[in-house]
Amino acid sequence: MWSIIGNMNAEFFIKGKTIETERLILRAFEEKDLDDFYEYAKVEGVGEMAGWYHHKNKEESLFILNMFIEGDKTFALCLKENNKVIGSIGVEQYGLEDKLSEFFDYQGREIGYVLSKDYWGQGLMVEAVSAVITYLFEDCDLDFLTCGYFVFNRQSKRVQEKLGFKPYRKLVMDTRMGTKEEAILNLLINPHKNIKFVYSHPETLIV
Numbered sequence: 001m002w003s004i005i006g007n008m009n010a011e012f013f014i015k016g017k018t019i020e021t022e023r024l025i026l027r028a029f030e031e032k033d034l035d036d037f038y039e040y041a042k043v044e045g046v047g048e049m050a051g052w053y054h055h056k057n058k059e060e061s062l063f064i065l066n067m068f069i070e071g072d073k074t075f076a077l078c079l080k081e082n083n084k085v086i087g088s089i090g091v092e093q094y095g096l097e098d099k100l101s102e103f104f105d106y107q108g109r110e111i112g113y114v115l116s117k118d119y120w121g122q123g124l125m126v127e128a129v130s131a132v133i134t135y136l137f138e139d140c141d142l143d144f145l146t147c148g149y150f151v152f153n154r155q156s157k158r159v160q161e162k163l164g165f166k167p168y169r170k171l172v173m174d175t176r177m178g179t180k181e182e183a184i185l186n187l188l189i190n191p192h193k194n195i196k197f198v199y200s201h202p203e204t205l206i207v
């Protein structure tokens with residue numbers, strides 16, 4: 001018997017798109033961003049909250065920067081006042097694509113973000129992600145977005161609450177540091193669409 005599988009992870013590429021907010025320009029990463037990227041990625045306690053070790057040297061940042069450039073799905077957050085890149089927002093593929101049957105007929109992505117420690121606490125990430133969400137829902141016509149945080153990361157929890165994400169699943173996630181962390185995966189459904197998901201896997205569900 002054939003199973004009908006829809007789009008699930010939407011295709012997404014930045015393709016030169018820039019998004020302007022009150023204090024930021026969001027655009028694709030460029031080679032010239034290496035120094036700015038290394039400046040915030042080398043600080044201990046920033047990447048670790050998102051599941052990766054702070055960068056040990058500029059070569060490591062260059063390797064990741066090249067992945068950002070080739071992947072074309074990670075926005076650089078460029079501060080208007082000094083033209084400095086101070087963070088990133090990735091429009092990533094969500095995981096467990098073959099298991100989450102509620103998404104089989106829909107198109108979505110997962111949002112991930114990091115901000116330079118020097119700029120925490122000014123509402124900049126909410127400002128930036130909010131503009132990306134508007135773009136993804138209104139221009140790219142996505143149906144839903146997921147966004148997760150490790151339970152110890154109250155800062156990121158707050159960002160997602162302020163953006164309107166709702167608790168969706170409680171999971172244990174592998175980090176890029178080789179550890180496992182309890183995490184909450186949140187969900188945001190495109191408010192312009194009348195979508196009612198029929199959820200699978202009740203054992204991890206918290207909707």
Ligand SMILES: CC(C)(COP(=O)(O)OP(=O)(O)OC[C@H]1O[C@@H](n2cnc3c(N)ncnc32)[C@H](O)[C@@H]1OP(=O)(O)O)[C@@H](O)C(=O)NCCC(=O)NCCS
Nearest residue numbers: 049050113114115120121122123124125148149155156158
């Ligand atoms: C999560 C992160 C992007 C938040 O960005 P931000 O622009 O500082 O977010 P906000 O200004 O809205 O602050 C969010 C919360 O962080 C906390 N916070 C603010 N300033 C802080 C500071 N200097 N130090 C620690 N926590 C702080 C507050 O609890 C705040 O919530 P509140 O507005 O209800 O008081 C940023 O902290 C970060 O990059 N952290 C490391 C990477 C990371 O966690 N990425 C997300 C992985 S899921």
